[in-house]
Amino acid sequence: MTGAAGTVRRRTVWFWVFVGPFALGLALFTYVPLLWSLALSFFDARNTVTPTDFVGLDNYVHVLGDDAFTDSLWTFLVFTAFIVPATYVLSLALALMVNRVRWARAFFRSVFFLPVACSYVVAALIWKMSLFNGVRFGLANTVLGWFGADPVAWLSTTDPPWYWLVIVTLRLWLQAGFYMILFLAGLQRIDPVLYEAAAVDGARPGRQVLRHITLPQLRATSVAVVLLLVVNAFQAFDEFYNLLSDARGYPPYARPPLVYLYYTALGQGQNLGVGSAGAVVLALVVAVVTVGQARWFRLGAKEARA
Amino acid sequence: MRAGERATSADDTLVRAGRALRLVLLTALALLFLVPFYLLVRNGLASEQDITSPEWTFLPTEVRWSNVAELFRDGSVPFARSLLNSALIAVATTLGTVLLASLAGYGLARIPYRHADKVFHGVLGTLMVPAAVTFVPSFVLVSSLGWISTLRGLVVPTLFSAFACFVFRQYFLGFPRELEDAAAVDGLGYWRTYWLVVVPNARPVFAAVGAIVLIGAWNSFLWPLVIGQDRSAWTVQVALSSFTTSQVVRLHELFVAAAVSILPLLVLFLGFQRWIAAGVERSGID
Numbered sequence: 001m002t003g004a005a006g007t008v009r010r011r012t013v014w015f016w017v018f019v020g021p022f023a024l025g026l027a028l029f030t031y032v033p034l035l036w037s038l039a040l041s042f043f044d045a046r047n048t049v050t051p052t053d054f055v056g057l058d059n060y061v062h063v064l065g066d067d068a069f070t071d072s073l074w075t076f077l078v079f080t081a082f083i084v085p086a087t088y089v090l091s092l093a094l095a096l097m098v099n100r101v102r103w104a105r106a107f108f109r110s111v112f113f114l115p116v117a118c119s120y121v122v123a124a125l126i127w128k129m130s131l132f133n134g135v136r137f138g139l140a141n142t143v144l145g146w147f148g149a150d151p152v153a154w155l156s157t158t159d160p161p162w163y164w165l166v167i168v169t170l171r172l173w174l175q176a177g178f179y180m181i182l183f184l185a186g187l188q189r190i191d192p193v194l195y196e197a198a199a200v201d202g203a204r205p206g207r208q209v210l211r212h213i214t215l216p217q218l219r220a221t222s223v224a225v226v227l228l229l230v231v232n233a234f235q236a237f238d239e240f241y242n243l244l245s246d247a248r249g250y251p252p253y254a255r256p257p258l259v260y261l262y263y264t265a266l267g268q269g270q271n272l273g274v275g276s277a278g279a280v281v282l283a284l285v286v287a288v289v290t291v292g293q294a295r296w297f298r299l300g301a302k303e304a305r306a
Numbered sequence: 307m308r309a310g311e312r313a314t315s316a317d318d319t320l321v322r323a324g325r326a327l328r329l330v331l332l333t334a335l336a337l338l339f340l341v342p343f344y345l346l347v348r349n350g351l352a353s354e355q356d357i358t359s360p361e362w363t364f365l366p367t368e369v370r371w372s373n374v375a376e377l378f379r380d381g382s383v384p385f386a387r388s389l390l391n392s393a394l395i396a397v398a399t400t401l402g403t404v405l406l407a408s409l410a411g412y413g414l415a416r417i418p419y420r421h422a423d424k425v426f427h428g429v430l431g432t433l434m435v436p437a438a439v440t441f442v443p444s445f446v447l448v449s450s451l452g453w454i455s456t457l458r459g460l461v462v463p464t465l466f467s468a469f470a471c472f473v474f475r476q477y478f479l480g481f482p483r484e485l486e487d488a489a490a491v492d493g494l495g496y497w498r499t500y501w502l503v504v505v506p507n508a509r510p511v512f513a514a515v516g517a518i519v520l521i522g523a524w525n526s527f528l529w530p531l532v533i534g535q536d537r538s539a540w541t542v543q544v545a546l547s548s549f550t551t552s553q554v555v556r557l558h559e560l561f562v563a564a565a566v567s568i569l570p571l572l573v574l575f576l577g578f579q580r581w582i583a584a585g586v587e588r589s590g591i592d
Contacts, residue, residue: 011418011419012419014413014497015413015417016413019414021409022429022471025466026429026466028447029447030440030466032447033440033444033446034435034443036446040446049446049449049450098332100325101332111336114575116586118525119525121527122346125550125560125561126564127342130561131342136360137358137360137362139362173342178586181583182587206320206324231436237527238527242527246552261441265442266442266532283435283436
């Protein structure tokens with residue numbers, strides 16, 4: 001009698017021995033902050049985390065009426081419009097070429113993958129202080145100088161907004177190898193029989209095969225890559241902060257959402273109520289974008305990614 | 307017949323030309339990708355005059371290894387301390403994350419429990435929550451625990467990775483049951499089966515997740531910036547950032563510091579590239 005019931009109880013105990021510490025920590029450090037943040041967003045919480053002054057939706061009204069907040073959403077949109085297609089095309093092209101090259105494949109793979117080891121802080125340092133240094137000795141300006149062009153103040157010029165070139169190339173360099181690895185894995189999973197069949201059917205190697213075999217077969221990988229790219233672009237903070245802020249602070253342009261939140265919630269005034277309201281709005285934006293993307297790609301209908 | 311042959315040979319030329327073009331393009335891109343590393347080394351081993359010289363020199367006129375010693379002697383920035391902090395944080399975060407997530411992943415994959423699905427969905431749900439949303443409230447929580455500028459505050463909140471747990475669970479679902487069955491016959495319970503049979507046979511997934519977590523911990527910036535406010539709690543990324551954003555910049559020191567900070571990871575990266583790539587593949591598909 002004790003047998004079956006005892007086994008179930010013993011298993012339940014062991015389940016919680018294995019899963020309990022992790023589940024407890026996850027609840028404490030993810031769910032509790034989330035709920036806390038939701039609560040703070042309805043209070044006047046300046047320099048305090050245990051506010052008493054309930055203000056209803058005031059923080060939300062404040063955030064949505066704050067030009068700096070809506071500007072940060074625009075910055076995110078512009079950044080995404082640049083970085084997502086650029087990374088997609090470059091990493092796919094790298095994967096296709098590395099996959100087919102017969103000579104020094106491991107070398108090429110390593111070189112393109114290596115920047116993934118680099119932190120955004122170090123990359124920003126190289127980009128800001130050497131590659132796109134606004135003075136004459138920066139590498140980009142040196143190259144311009146060879147063609148007789150004047151040096152460009154890359155990060156402080158807003159018209160035209162050259163700083164986008166600096167920001168986008170940095171992330172492109174750092175993350176292309178990561179997505180190349182994903183595409184390479186996707187390419188390895190394509191059944192070689194498909195290519196043989198295409199050859200038998202007279203498909204020309206190159207563009208036709210790419211369009212009718214390779215790209216459709218990479219669909220699941222492509223969907224995952226685009227989703228990751230957008231979510232990661234949304235979380236951008238490190239390179240913006242390190243490229244643009246200096247001893248005088250952060251310039252009024254090119255502030256993505258996380259930079260806005262950082263200065264609102266943790267900067268002078270520590271307005272945690274408004275910061276939390278901003279975080280909640282951003283969470284909704286992310287949810288809408290993610291669900292929208294999933295709809296667009298008809299992710300729900302696809303069982304292939306199980 | 308002849309026409310067909312001619313087409314084939316034309317195709318061959320085309321293929322060969324394509325191959326050559328691909329190699330040229332790849333080589334050009336590879337060189338372009340190496341430029342930032344080149345700049346790091348060139349400037350890190352140069353004198354201030356060499357770096358700021360209006361005439362570009364591809365190598366410093368004099369290679370100054372003494373920059374490294376100078377960096378560690380400079381009292382104005384706690385660089386050695388920040389390296390130590392980063393090492394401690396990276397190791398503790400990696401060990402802790404892998405331990406907690408692998409146990410949970412195994413429990414979710416293998417131990418029958420009525421509500422296991424609900425627990426799993428609770429874990430998955432946090433994957434949908436971007437860090438952008440939790441960093442402000444997490445800061446609030448950590449500061450009310452009094453953990454600002456402590457190692458605890460830098461490590462503990464980052465130990466519970468839903469992503470790592472998910473990867474382990476998927477891996478253990480596909481783990482051959484025969485090994486565990488044999489262990490059960492030998493009278494081993496869940497605990498000893500896990501440590502004596504499962505872990506030794508699952509090294510690839512531990513290496514893959516561990517490598518990804520380690521890189522993330524060493525390179526992470528926003529959380530250490532927010533939590534490690536005192537200089538004594540700076541990580542190497544925060545120290546580098548304070549260089550970059552400060553008023554007076556000593557360029558050669560800045561670059562040699564960046565080079566030193568990236569060295570351990572490059573060594574790890576080249577040594578464990580296969581595991582890291584495996585970790586990346588898991589992170590993207592799942």
